[in-house]
Amino acid sequence: MTSLFLFGASEGGLFDFDATLPLMAVQVVLLTFILNTLFFKPVGKVVEEREDYVTTSRAEAKQKLAEVERLESDLKAQLKEARLAAQKVINDAEQDSDKLYREAMALATAEANSSREKARLEIDSQREAALNQLKVDADKLGDLIVERLLAAK
């Protein structure tokens, strides 16, 4: 019975070819065109746009990275220069202040020395004057004593 169904020519069977075949073919062809419009084209567009976007973004990012690296090395060099300049300024300032200090010190020392010398000279002269006066007074006194003693005799 089954074999009759399998190869039965007139009605039914597994190998029963009829208008299903061409109509199915037409249907699949139509489906191909519909899917092409609804699926393959739009999805392809989105996917390819994204691929482009990723590629260009990568390229841009690489470019930016290179730019950043260049700027970084630039800035590093500038920083080094600035450090050296700052060091130099500090050294200069230290030397300047040192010099100023020494000058002021020398000036002050000289002034002190000179005023001390002046004072000493003045003291000396006054002592001299006082001694002379003392000598004169002593001489006078001596003379007076001598006179009195002689007069009393």
Place this chain on the structure above:
Amino acid sequence: MGLLPFVFPFAELEVGKHLYWQIGDLRIHGQVFMTSWIVIGALLALVVVGTKKMERDPRGVQNLLEFLWDYIRDLARTQIGEKVYRDWMPFIGTLFLFIFVSNWGGALVPWRLIRLPSGELGAPTADINTTVALALLVSLSYFYAGLSNKGLRYFEYYVHPTPIMLPFKIVEDFTKPLSLSFRLFGNILADELVVAVLVFLVPLVLPVPVMFLGLFTSAIQALIFATLAAYYIGEAVEEHH
């Protein structure tokens, strides 16, 4: 499903019975068209939902569609070659999607619960008309691809390494659609029959691994059909010097 043996005794496993529709002088297999419309409807629904709001950062169904697109593109590109794969991608993709959804629909949806006056619903690819239609479309496509790409030089292919190949290459033009259609038809029908027989004999547990095997076979068959179709087209457009 446990009731099936009583509803469909094995002697009437509905092999080779069809629900005939008469359109003018033409007779067609109604059950094949009914399931094929469901398959096409499911495909179109998926595609319409997935492409409704496409974004650069894909979300939801768009991911699935892009995965499928990528898969089909790789398939077409490796088999057909960089130069013309774009023209044939929709055809290869439609073959793959239609066969895949048909096979899985036949394996996953319990069609037998829907009673028809005659015949039964099942995968459209379990009908020889469908598979032969698809295989003949593939034949037409590779002839068209070869002729439109290389003109009459396409026929150099028949005598390519030596003219001795001529009869073999001619026979190949017949065996290609034959093997394509019968491989698909046989695998899907056999899978449905095995599941039906096992369900009839042991309605519990035992058919489940066979059903999983059926899903595997279904997917593989869709892939094989699409890959071979792409390969034939690639062979026809290939330049050999």
